[in-house]
Amino acid sequence: MDADELDLFGRSLRDAATRPGDVGPGGTLDGALEDLGWDDALEDDPRGAISVLFGVQGETGATSSALGRVLSSGLGLADPPGGWAATVLPPAGSATPPGVLDGDALRIDGLAFTGLTGLPSARIVAMAADGTTSAHAVATDSLAVEPVDGVDPGYGLLRVTGDVGAGHGADRLPSGAWDAAVGLACLAVARELVGCSRAMLDLACEHAKGRVQFARPIASFQAVRHRLAETLVAVDMAEAMLDAAWLDPTPAATSMAKAVAGRQARTAARHGQQVLAGIGFTVEHPFHRYVRRTLVLDALLGTSASRTTALGARLLEGRQLPPLLPL
C-alpha cells in the first residue's frame, strides 16, 4: 500500500474505532476489518497493515481478533473466511505454542479473541517432546472457551483449554516457523503498546496544560515537564526499535522490539499516572483503560522482563552481541 492508501485505511479504522456503539467493552473491529479487506492488505503489505491497525488499537483502546490472523500469516497458513481468531495464542506470559502433543493426546492452554466464538474449529499449534511443532484443526465445541475478565475485560480475550486427541489433518510445521510467527505477532503487539503509550502521554499532557495549581498550569512545573519529556523519550525509543525490527525481523530483533515497547509502556503508564494524579486513578477518566491494556499487552507473548532476562542469558551463553542493523 502506498502512503495515501495507508492513511485512508488508518482513518477508516480510527472512525470505526471511535464511533459510539461500535466498539465498547467487548466490542471489536472485526467487522470493519472484514469490510476494509484488511486480510488482503496483510498479505500485500504486512508492515503497513499491521502498523496501521495495531497503532489505531493502541491509541483508541479498540480491539479485534486480528492478532490470531497475524499468527496464521506468520505461519504461512490460510484462515477460513472471517476466521480472524482461528489461530490460538499462547497463554499470558508465554511465547511457547499453546498445545502440548504427547503421543496422541493434545493438551491445550491458550488465549484467543472473541472472533473464535462462531468458528467451527480453532487452529492449535502444538509442540511435541522432541521439539517439533505441528498445527491442528480442533473442533471449537470440543474446547472449553471462557471469556477472560482479568485486568482488562474490554480487550475481548478468551481462555481456550482442552484435552483432546491429536486428530487428523495435522500439518507438520518447518522448524523456526512458530518463532517467526511469534516474531511477527510481537511486532503487532509492540505497535499496539507504542500506540497505547502515546495515548497515555497525550492524556497526561492535556491534563498538565489544563490543570491549574498555585495559579499556574502544572505543565509549567519542571518536575512535571521532565516526567512528560522522559515519557516521550521512552515512547520514541520504543518506536525506533520497532521500526528497526521491521527492516530485519530476526527473532532477536522482534523480541527486543516487544520487550522495549513493553517496558516503555510501563514507564509511560507510571509517569502518566503520576501527572494525572487523582483523576487518573478514577474510572471517570479514560487513563485506567490504557493502564490495564498496557499490562495485558506486556504479558501477551511473554513479558518484557522475561524476554529481557532471556536475552541476557543467551548473550552470556554465546558471549556474542546480536547482529547490528547496518546503516
Add this chain to the structure above:
Amino acid sequence: MSGTPAGDLARFRRDLDAWLDAESDALRPPFEGAGTLDQQMEQLARVKRLAYDAGWMRAGWPERVGGVGGTTLTRAYLGEALTARDLVEPGLYSMTEVLAPTMIDYADPELAAAMVPALLRGDETWCQGFSEPDTGSNLAALACRAERTDDGWRVNGQKVWTSLAQYADRCVLLTRTGSVESAHRGITALFVDMDSPGITVRPIGTMHGSPEFSELFLDDVLVPFPRTLGDEGGGWAVAMDLLPFERSTSLWHRAAFLHRRLQELLDAAPPGALDPARLGEVTQLLYAFRARSRATQHRMAAGERLGPETSVDKVLLATAEQAVFDLVADALAPQVTVGDDPVSGRWRSEYLYSRAASIYGGSAEIQRNIIARRLLHLGDDR
C-alpha cells in the same frame, strides 16, 4: 559518486572496509589502551590524513569545500567504521562533524573553501567557544564582548569547557555584539585564528584524566570582519543549527564505540559477573539508541533539517552510555578500581568519562526542557 544513496553507501562500505583491512598496520594506534590525549590527537590527525588522501574523508562533503559530494551517510559510516575498529577516539573525531557543517552553511564561500579541507585532512584542529563561566546552560546570556573597530572586531571575554582549545588552530566563537538585554538577538559568531595576539588557553584537569577542555581568555583580540559567520546579530541561528549536529552524526559514532565496548565487556567478564536481566536491558538500551540514531542519519541524508527532536537522541545516548559503563564498573570491578595495566586504565577512564554524558552538549535537564517546550508544547516553564 552517482546512483542511489543506498547503492552509493553499499559500495562505499565495501570499498572502505577493504581499505581499512589492507591498511590496518598503517592505521593502528602506536599505543596500548586509551593513550594520552597528545597521543590520541596525533593518532586522529594521522588517520584523518590517510583517510583524506585515499578519498574516504572527502565523501559526503560538498565539492566546494574539497569534498566529492554524495550522500552524507558515507560520513556516518566512515566515523562508525573508524570507531568500531578503535582507530580514533569518537569524541575527538566527531568535532569535524559539528564544525565543518557550520562553516559550510555560514562562512563566506571563499573562506569555507580555504579552511574546511584543512579540518577534514587533519592538518588543523578547530574548537567551539560557546560556554562561559557564568553562562553554561543559559547560552543566550553570554557576555564575551565583540566591538566594531576600524580594523575589525575587538573581542574581550572568557570561555570555558572549550574542547581541544589547546590544540586548536581556529575557533568558532560566539560573542556579544548587542546589549546584554538583547539576549539571543545580540549574538554574533566569529571564526577566530587561535594564534591571534591576546588569546590565552589554560587546559583544565578532568576526572577521567584527559584534559580535553580548556579555559579560553580573550584580551583585545582583533578578528577581521570577513571572519564573521552569518549575519551580525545572527549568531543564535548559527548556534541553533550547530547544536543538532552535536546530537546526530557524533552520536552515531558513539553508538559504534559503545557497541564495541559492550562486546569487549562480554569477552572479558568472568563467569557470574554479569546479571542476565541487567545485561539484557543494557543491550536493548544500546540497540534502541542506535536505532534512533540511525533514523536520524537517514533523515539528515534525505535533506531534512534537524531540530529539537535530536534532544531525544542525546538523552538516549547519555542513558545508554552510563548504563553500559555502570555494567562495566560492576562486572570488571578489579580492573576499574585497582588495575594498573593500559587496558584497565582505559576502562577506568571511559567509565569516568561516561559520567559526563548527561552533562556535555546540553545537560540532561536542558534536553528535557527542550523536549517539553518544543516537542510536547507544554508552554512556558514559569
